[in-house]
Amino acid sequence: MxxxxxxxxxxxxxxxxAVDDVSLSIEPGKTVALLGPNGAGKSTSINMLLGLLRxxxxxxxxxxxxxxxxxxAGQMGAMLQSGQLIPELSVKELIDLVRNPYPEPLDLEEILKLADLTDLVKxxxxxxxxxxxxxxxxxxAIAGAPKALLLDEPTAAMDVESxxxxxxxxxxxAAGGRTVLFATHYLEEADEHSDRVIVIAKGRVVADGTAARIKADVGGQAVRFTLGEQPAAGLDLLPGVTAxxxxxGTATLRTSDTDATLAGLYRGTTLDVRDLQLSGADLEDAFLALTRES
Ligand SMILES: Nc1ncnc2c1ncn2[C@@H]1O[C@H](COP(=O)(O)OP(=O)(O)OP(=O)(O)O)[C@@H](O)[C@H]1O
Ligand SMILES: [Mg+2]
Incomplete structure (x- = not known):
């Protein structure tokens, strides 16, 4: 199931x-990133999953x-985008308050350890x-030992270390076989911390797969160089170039064949190519290309 x-x-x-005819399924035990720009429909989707919106x-x-x-049934835990803590309660009191009603909550010690709060209980x-x-x-969010954890931009306002x-x-x-769905605009986070990335834009799924798969779909590598005042005409006709x-003053050529594109650039044009860089399309590029197409 x-x-x-x-x-x-x-x-x-x-x-x-806000959400436009989305169909998808997520297997138990997976960590999935819901990646999309502001207004994409991430929070709306999460709120529907929690039954807060129909x-x-x-x-x-x-x-x-x-x-x-x-x-x-206590199967869901969530960190929403908004939500205040009761200011006068201590960390331990807050956790007890949420944890106690659950039939089989996590142990307090385990919660403190997982959330890295052992030094802050009081x-x-x-x-x-x-x-x-x-x-x-x-x-x-984890106090009730939920099987599915929903995190809506959980690291907003955190520094790099946090x-x-x-x-x-x-x-x-997640390691205990639990399912995690997190929303983010941080492309690196989606790339590094999920098994699968679902990209949404304007309420629609525009890409779905591993971060590697999404990068490949968007067309491999990029060749970048300083063009300056030189004309860009004809660059799109070089071998391998897809965009x-x-x-x-910087030209970026997306290519499915870097070798052919470079050969064409040096032999087939009279351009003065400076500051040449090659890169694998990163998720940021992929994301921009995908959301533009939609
Ligand atoms: N209560 C509401 N009433 C009217 N429009 C809304 C409401 N909540 C969200 N929207 C609109 O629905 C769309 C999706 O919003 P949603 O909050 O789901 O986006 P999001 O992907 O979570 O964005 P963000 O990254 O900014 O949190 C947006 O266009 C937003 O303006
Ligand atoms: Mg949101």
């Missing part, structure tokens, strides 16, 4: 179509149940830094 299924799901807010059309299911049933919520508060919100620690915690939790972009 799949952990998460979207079957032709759409959601409109008045005349805004789809306008189509159905969402979690472990074969409706989202509300799954939440009621600290009141209103005395936590932004990154520490995020770790507490993660602790609350992010690294956060992703370690997430992996620690040409010129910005601020």
């Amino acid at each position: 799949n952990a998460i299924v979207f079957d032709h799901v759409s959601k409109d807010y008045g005349n805004v179509l 789809p306008s059309r189509g159905t969402v299911s979690v472990f074969g149940r409706t989202p509300r049933q799954a939440v009621a 600290r009141r919520a209103n005395k936590l830094s932004g990154g520490q508060s995020q770790r507490v919100r993660f602790a609350l 992010r690294l620690r956060f992703w370690e915690s997430m992996r620690g939790y 040409v972009e010129v910005a601020a």
Whole structure:
């Protein structure tokens, strides 16, 4: 049975179509990144998975149940984009408050360890830094030992060090065969911390696969050089080239065959090619290309 299924799901807010006919399924035990720009429909999708929003059309299911049933059964944990901690309570009190109603919660010690909060148990919520508060919100999300964990931009407002620690915690939790879905605009995060990346833009899935697969789909390598004032005409006709972009005097040629493109560039043109760089298309390039096409 799949952990998460979207079957032709759409959601409109008045005349805004936030999610547009999305169908996908996620196997148990996978960590999946939902990657997309602002307004893509990431939070709307997550909120539908939690039963906080109802789809306008189509159905969402979690472990074969409706989202509300799954939440009621303690199978779902979430870190939402908004949400305050009760300021006067200590970290331990907050965790106890959330943990106690669950039939089989995680041990307090394990939660503290996974969320890296052991040294902060007595600290009141209103005395936590932004990154520490995020770790507490993660602790609350895992407190009930949910089989599926939904994280909506969990590392927003974290510095580099906190992010690294956060992703370690997430992996620690996912390692027990749990399913994790996280929304992000950080392309590196999607690339590094998921088994699968689902790219959404304007409410539609525009790519779905491993980060490596998505990069390959977008057309391999890039050749970049300083063009200066020289004309760009004809670059798109060089062998292997699939797309040409010129910005601020720099030409970027996307190519499926770097060798042929370079040979053509040096032998077939009279351009003065300076500052030549070759790179594999990174996820950022892939993402920009995919969201532009949509
Ligand atoms: N309550 C609402 N009423 C009207 N429109 C909404 C509402 N919530 C979201 N939208 C619109 O739906 C679209 C999708 O929003 P959503 O919050 O799902 O995007 P997102 O991918 O989470 O973006 P972000 O990266 O900024 O968090 C946007 O165009 C947004 O303006
Ligand atoms: Mg959002």
